[in-house]
Amino acid sequence: MAQSNPPFMSGVPELLLLRLLNEQEMYGYELVRSIKQATGEAISLGEGVIYPVLHSLERKGSLKSRRKPVRGRTRVYYSLTKKGRDRLEKLRNDWSRIQSGVATALGTASNA
């Protein structure tokens, strides 16, 4: 069973979702598979908890959704809005800043 990474990462699921949806519209199951694939299974979300994040992002205007019937099921496909792209840019910058900060700290610590 895939290990989930609970609230660790506030912001990280959001960043990953926005990043993937920036390329193409996807539905929940597809998104979870893509996250696993894109992160080499390093990040495995508890699969069900992706929906609150998606609904929340949609409510905030970062995503929009549409229903599409596929093989007898009605899939809800999510895609990025202009606001979502701005949000992605901001999160990407924040993440780069944190990443370089941590890398610097680790470098300093290992040199000490």
Next chain:
Amino acid sequence: MREPDFNTLATRLLRNGISPRHARRAVNELRDHYDDLVDAAVDEGANSKTARLQAASELGTMDDLVAEMASRRELKTWAKRYPQLAVVVYPIACLVVLPAMPVFVGIANRTALIRWSASLLAAGLVTAVLMLVMQLSIVLG
């Protein structure tokens, strides 16, 4: 892990103040996700029962799902988001709506109301005709 009970999940989401729209949609999406997980496990060679248990495990526990939804204020009903406002608005709304309740009830039960009115009208007409006949029989007879 047990197979997920989506009806119980929907009830728990509503009890935790999640708006009916989000609760309904989340449950539908989770149900579809679960079906996809079962299909994927079956494709990988698992038998039906194992596939369902594996899918339930990957989907996560109901407690986690409810907690994650409930932690997001924006997914809750407005009364849960603004409880102080709801305490003020609800009684005022009730005061405004209460006098109009008979009208709303009449509209809601319009079929029965029309049938009842028609019966009353027919009975009135029959009575009037009978009275008229009796009156005429007295006057002319």
